[in-house]
Amino acid sequence: MATCEVPARVSVGILVATGVMVLYMLRVNLSVAIVAMVRTHATSAFNDATEVKQAYCHQFETLESSFVNSSSDGYELDTNITAVDDPIFEEVALTEQLLLTGAQKGMVLGAFFYGYIITSIPGGRLAELYGTKIVFGGSILLGGILTLFTPLAAKFNYIALILIRILIGIAQGVVYPSMHVLVARWIPPLERPRFISITYMANCLGTIMTLPVCGLIIDTIGWEAVFYVCGAVAIVWVLFWSFLMFDSPCNHPRISDKEREFIMEAIAEGTTQQKPNQIPWCAFTTSMPLWAINVAHIGAMFGFTLLITQLPTYMDSVLGFSIKNNGLISSLPFLAQFLGSTACGCIGDYFRTRNYISVATSRRVFATISLVLPAITLVAVGYVGCNTLLAVILFPVSAACLGAIGAGHLANHLDLTPNFAGTVLGVSNTIAFSISMLAPIIVGALTPEQSLQQWQHVFWLTGAIYLVCWVFFMVFAKFETQKWNFHVKEKTVKTEETNSFLKISFLPKITSKKRRCETEDGV
Incomplete structure (x- = not known):
């Protein structure tokens, strides 16, 4: 049998991480493209001329400059900041745009999540039965094809655009639950926080690359090209995945x-050697530890959805960044989130493998980091005003703290029920995104004029959601394998293996490779 110098589970991690990057490329491209493809300008009552609405902070600068111009002899300032910086308005005659209200724009941005919540639970179950390869790969393939048709749908009607985004959400809803199944079958328990932190949070890397690249593509070619490029990349990735x-x-x-x-x-302690053929739904619905995870996931995903769908809009409408700079600046929080997630995963694994802290302590500490600190920093953003430097610093700090979910509540599913990891994450995703998909609509309703004061209300609301969810998790969370995890028979849970990530120190064989794998293949 041929061997690899790099452990096979590392190569699996690389494949999963790149797949998650592609997944989020398909998800977030609209968040940047919509700045160019949609306009919400007011029309003058006396003619059909379009009135360009300046960013909130640029309006303030304009008023200040006008005062200086009127009170200073011979001193003039150029106040036409938005029109110069934003090529959208320079090329409006050359680019076909949708004319939508703020609420309609929020519906378009939130449409993905209307579909996403439909398939999270079926996705986890399908992966438990048929494997992650088919479920994950099929999702990316379908999402890539639908993305290629997005410009056509947008030009036809905004309802068609909403429908195609719902379909992309339906395709992608299966992915994260299917990944939990892969983790349960591939990754030893003590390596899971680090693996989850790096691979699951690769969504941040996908966002990091997508936001500035989309801004550059829009600036040089046009918003339609964003969807053609993203769709093509997804299809190429599927070819690598399949082999x-x-x-x-x-x-x-x-x-x-x-x-x-x-x-x-390593994985034998929490998994049965048969496919789960009965789901303990009653136990799921009455388990307070599972509800603790579900509620924590609501808080984390509401904040994450706010960032991923509304940050480019905030940068454009309040801080006044151009479309080219918007993508670059908007990607910084997601870089911070990936780095924060990786750091938390590594730190958590370090202390756990050396038995410095218990599983319970680890999960509680990282849940606190991922829910409390983002609440504080996000509220602070609303009070730095038009100080763009502080805003650009605080957004990444908030996102970096949110990255701790991989070592916090997100790993707790696998503590409670490795056999049903995909299904319970599907339940959590369904509940969390059923609520967080309202974030774009709430923002559209609370910020009709896109003023800083209106955005303060958004940040306070998000901070309150974070804190309430954190309190619930801290009160009701548990961290040991639940009895209903073993649907065939109960097993005595053995002590966790203590091998660190990528350190191969092997225990004596207790059964032959052939027999064990024949049993696993029957799973």
Whole structure:
């Protein structure tokens, strides 16, 4: 049997991380493109001329400059900031745009989540039955194809654009639950916080690349090209995934025998050697520890949805960044989130593998970091006014703290029920995004004039949601495997293996590779 110098689970992690990057490229491209493809300008009552609405902070600068001009001899300032900086208005005659109200724009941005919540639970169950390879890969393929048709839908009617975004959401709803299934089958328990932090939070890397690249594409080619490029990249990625991805260590052709035995021994403590054929729905609905995770996920995803859908709009309408700079500046929080997630995952693994802290302490600490600190920093953004430097600093700080969810409540699903990890994450995603998908609509309703004072209300509301969800998690969370995880028979939960990430120190075999993998393939 051929072996790899790089552990097979690392190569699996790379495939998953790049897939998540592509997933978010398809998800967030509209957040930047909509700044160019949609206009919400007011029309004069006396003629059909379009009145360009300046950014809130540029309006303030304009008033201040006008006062200086009227009171200073021979001193003039150029106050036409938005028109110069934003090429959208220079090329409006050359680019076909949708004319939407703020509420309609919020509906377009939120449409993805209307579909997303439909397939989260089925996605987890499908992956438990048929594997992550088909579920994850099929989602990206369908999303890529639909993205190619987005410009056509947008030019036809904004309702058609909403429908195609709903379909993309339906396709993508299966992905994260299917990834939890992969983690349960591939990754030893003590490596899971780090693996989740790096691979799941690769969505930040996808966002980091997508936002500035989309801004550049719009500035040089046009907003339609954004969707053609993203769709093509997704289809190419699916080709690599189909040849290189395998659902378990037992059917990976290049894994070493030692690594296979190490993984199978490590995951045996929480997983049965049969596919889950009955879901304990009653236990799911009455388990307060699961509800603690669900509520924490609501808070985290509401804040994340606010950033991913509304940050480019805030940068444009309040701070007044041009479309080219908007994408670059808007990507900084997601870079911070990825770095924060990776750091928290590594720190959590370090202290856990050395038994410095318990699982409970680790989860509670990182849940506090991911829910309390973002609330504080996000509220602070509303009070720095038009100080763009402080705003550009505080947004990344808030996002970096939010990145701790990988070592916090998100890993708690696998503590409670490795056998049903995909299904319970699907439930959490469905509940969380059923609420967080309202974020774009709420923002549209609370900020009709896009003033800083109106955005302060948005930030206070988000901060309150963060804190309420954190309190609920701290009160009701638990961290040991639940009895209903074993749908066939109860097992005594063994002590966790203590091997650190990527350190292959193998326990004695307790069964042959052939027999163990035959059993696993029957899962």
